[in-house]
Amino acid sequence: MKKKIVVLTGAGISAESGISTFRDSDGLWEQYRVEDVATPEGYQRDPEMVLNFYNNMRRSLFTKEPNEGHRQLVRLEEYFDVTIVTQNIDNLHERAGSHKVIHLHGELTKGRSERNPDLIVEIGDADIHVGDKAPDGAQLRPHIVWFGEAVPNIEIAAALCEQADYFVVVGTSMNVYPAAGLIHYVPRTAPCYLVDPKAVPISRPITIVQEKAGTGVKKVVDMILRDLMK
Numbered sequence: 084m085k086k087k088i089v090v091l092t093g094a095g096i097s098a099e100s101g102i103s104t105f106r107d108s109d110g111l112w113e114q115y116r117v118e119d120v121a122t123p124e125g126y127q128r129d130p131e132m133v134l135n136f137y138n139n140m141r142r143s144l145f146t147k148e149p150n151e152g153h154r155q156l157v158r159l160e161e162y163f164d165v166t167i168v169t170q171n172i173d174n175l176h177e178r179a180g181s182h183k184v185i186h187l188h189g190e191l192t193k194g195r196s197e198r199n200p201d202l203i204v205e206i207g208d209a210d211i212h213v214g215d216k217a218p219d220g221a222q223l224r225p226h227i228v229w230f231g232e233a234v235p236n237i238e239i240a241a242a243l244c245e246q247a248d249y250f251v252v253v254g255t256s257m258n259v260y261p262a263a264g265l266i267h268y269v270p271r272t273a274p275c276y277l278v279d280p281k282a283v284p285i286s287r288p289i290t291i292v293q294e295k296a297g298t299g300v301k302k303v304v305d306m307i308l309r310d311l312m313k
């Protein structure tokens with residue numbers, strides 16, 4: 084039976100792939116107001132503007148590639164039962180080769196019915212426009228969890244954290260809940276690691292690699308593999 088690893092990732096792991104983070108100096112929330120493009124109210128106010136915001140982000144995603152940070156996490160799968168719990172809406176973990184990826188905040192390559200949040204359809208790199216319909220005839224919208232909306236996968240993620248033998252955090256400022264609260268479900272006996280070029284306040288013992296994901300994730304993977312081979 085393989086030991087279990089849960090990896091919580093945020094925008095920082097995709098930064099070196101050319102996808103901007105949210106709260107760094109050049110972050111998305113420096114260019115756009117959250118309330119305009121990441122809330123149900125903003126979408127109701129101006130659906131076409133919000134749909135185009137995600138259309139542009141979706142098109143841009145298909146010009147990006149996974150980076151060494153994503154790829155190093157795949158290395159762990161040979162020896163461990165690995166689940167990536169990501170706050171990211173990009174598909175770079177999947178394209179790097181990770182097999183178990185749980186998206187907490189939705190996925191750019193999927194759309195869903197405005198009427199039924201469980202009616203989710205794969206849209207790939209296609210745009211969504213006002214008038215596009217989901218299979219139930221309701222307006223199609225991005226399958227993105229906006230602020231104030233339910234985070235459907237949080238229960239699964241918390242249950243996985245409770246079973247984790249190792250916990251790794253990469254590229255998240257741990258500002259947004261409930262994602263940031265997942266670390267509290269991890270058993271105290273499980274070694275924790277964090278990769279981030281900035282200092283991120285964490286309220287439990289954790290091994291910090293204060294580097295970018297492109298180099299830092301390999302260091303954590305090497306540490307965990309050495310620990311396993313002991």
Ligand code: APR
Binds near residue numbers: 092094
């Ligand atoms: N490698 C690793 N970490 C990095 C890198 C890098 N190259 N560049 C930046 N970081 C770190 C930053 O230091 C910061 O701690 O990534 C983190 C990014 O934090 P945020 O921009 O807040 O992104 P994130 O934590 O993913 O935001 C969580 O907020 O707006 C919502 O839904 C959105 O999922 C997002 C959530």
